[in-house]
Each structure stands twice: as C-alpha cells, then as structure tokens.
Amino acid sequence: GENVEQHPSTLSVQEGDSAVIKCTYSDSASNYFPWYKQELGKGPQLIIDIRSNVGEKKDQRIAVTLNKTAKHFSLHITETQPEDSAVYFCAAHFNYQLIWGAGTKLIIKP
Amino acid sequence: DGGITQSPKYLFRKEGQNVTLSCEQNLNHDAMYWYRQDPGQGLRLIYYSQIVNDFQKGDIAEGYSVSREKKESFPLTVTSAQKNPTAFYLCASSIDQVETQYFGPGTRLLVL
Numbered sequence A: 001g002e003n004v005e006q007h008p009s010t011l012s013v014q015e016g017d018s019a020v021i022k023c024t025y026s027d028s029a030s031n032y033f034p035w036y037k038q039e040l041g042k043g044p045q046l047i048i049d050i051r052s053n054v055g056e057k058k059d060q061r062i063a064v065t066l067n068k069t070a071k072h073f074s075l076h077i078t079e080t081q082p083e084d085s086a087v088y089f090c091a092a093h094f095n096y097q098l099i100w101g102a103g104t105k106l107i108i109k110p
Numbered sequence B: 001d002g003g004i005t006q007s008p009k010y011l012f013r014k015e016g017q018n019v020t021l022s023c024e025q026n027l028n029h030d031a032m033y034w035y036r037q038d039p040g041q042g043l044r045l046i047y048y049s050q051i052v053n054d055f056q057k058g059d060i061a062e063g064y065s066v067s068r069e070k071k072e073s074f075p076l077t078v079t080s081a082q083k084n085p086t087a088f089y090l091c092a093s094s095i096d097q098v099e100t101q102y103f104g105p106g107t108r109l110l111v112l
Helices: none
Strands: A004-007 A010-014 A019-025 A032-038 A045-051 A056-059 A062-067 A072-077 A086-094 A097-100 A104-109 B004-007 B010-013 B019-025 B031-037 B043-051 B054-057 B064-066 B076-078 B087-094 B107-111
Touching: A004 A086, A010 A019, A019 A086, A019 A104, A032 A062, A045 A056, A045 A062, A072 A086, A097 B043, B004 B087, B010 B019, B019 B031, B019 B087, B019 B107, B043 B064
Parallel strands: A010 A104, B010 B107
Antiparallel strands: A004 A019, A019 A072, A032 A045, A032 A086, A056 A062, A062 A072, A086 A097, A086 A104, B004 B019, B019 B076, B031 B043, B031 B087, B043 B054, B064 B076, B087 B107
C-alpha cells in the first residue's frame, strides 16, 4: 500500500526567512496531494493542494511543487510570519483514502 | 454558516463505559471520516463512510463503532473494548472520496 514520509519533524526558521517541508510517497497511483496546517488544539485546515497533472501551484506566500518521477512533493512558505507557527501535514490520496505524513512542527523565531 | 461541528469539545470516560462523539456537517458531503490523533503524532483512520447506511473500517477500528443513518451525521462510539482511548478525535467530510477533506474542531477524550 501507499506510504508517506515527511521531513523534517521539526523546523525552526527566523521570521522573514523561507521554510521548506518535504514529503515522499511510494505508490505512483497517487494523484492528489493536499497540505494541512494544524494549530494547537484545533482540527487541520487545508492550506494548498496539488494534483498529479500539475507540477507547481502557488497561493500568495505558499507554494507546492510535485515531482512525479521522483515521487516527492514539497511545501514552500516564503516571508514567514509568527502566525505560520503550527504543525503541517502532507497527505497522498490513494485507494479512496488519504495517507498522512507524520507532521512537521514549524517554529518561527522572532 | 456551513461547516463541520463536533461535540463535546472535551469528554471524560469512566472505565468500562461506552461514550459517543458527535459529528455533524451541513456541507452536503457524501463522505465522512473519523481519525484518531495521539500527542505529537499524525492522523490514523478509524472508520469512513462513502454514503448513508454504508461504512468501512480504517486502520485502527478495533474498540470503536459508527453509524451513518443520515447524510449529515456520523457518530463515533468508543466502546469499553478500547483500552487506550485517550486521544484527540477528528471528524472530516468530503464531497466524495476523491476530493479534499474538511475537518471539524475535534473532541478530546480523557479517561477518569
């Protein structure tokens, strides 16, 4: 079945710098890759997603890239702000389910 | 105001007791899901339902039960057979099983 690995588990960046979180997946049949942000004590919130027919997607300071050949996708956050501090999860859609990464705790240092 | 609601926000269970977590959505979504999240961990699928009166086990269904009698509602019962129920429980829904999942605010279950 599908497996999703996410790195790093913790990422600390200076406010204003960029942050990159990477995920790899194992099954080439996966065709949909969402990213979620989870703040402490709350449910995950979709922040951006990408489908397998697209290589890159951008929404203001957030972008996602997909490399189907290498089976990895990445989240890029530019000009990080204190409100970006949260746990970020990647996921891959496979066999009518979302397979989740383990999460990355993003810390924005003032 | 459309969305997914979960209640209660906190729930306390005594040993040997069954408890039921509520999940309601007014998004007209066909598919609904229950996940369990342990501290510092990712999401693990308990049960999912593609349509009314139909549901399937996820990766960690033992000790849990669900029903889907209405499109809007997907309650989760944590039975006494679940020996380690303390966790954050998240409900989600999507238009169908190939589309984006949207999450409720979660219920934190604690054991007395």
